[in-house]
Amino acid sequence: MEKIKEKNGQIKIAHLSELPLLIGKEVVIAGFEIALFKLANGTVKAIENKCPHKQGPLSQGIVSGDYVFCPLHDRKISLEDGLVQKPDVGCVKTYDVTVIDDNIYIDF
Secondary structure, three states, X not given: OXXXXXXXXEEEEEEHHHOOEOOOEEEEEOOEEEEEEEOXXXXXXXXXXXXXXXXXXXXXXXXXXXXXXXXXXXXXXXXXXXEEOXXXXXXXXXEOEEEEOOEEEEEO
């Protein structure tokens, strides 16, 4: 998909209709891997696609509520703030998401 830089500093990265409910989608922007998720309540979240523990692809993780579980070692990561939940430690970068019509934009 073509990436479009918008005037307000946001980048169009996907269409909402392409994003399955509770299943991650990997998007690559300028060499950065981003995991997109559409939650049960319809909100869209974007985080760095690599677990801080062993760089597991978070887009392939299981979503539960506002969390994704790393597919490699089951680390629980908040989709709100990127923090790995205790007793584990670490964090991933989160991105602000805006949905306009069927288009998903992130601040990058």
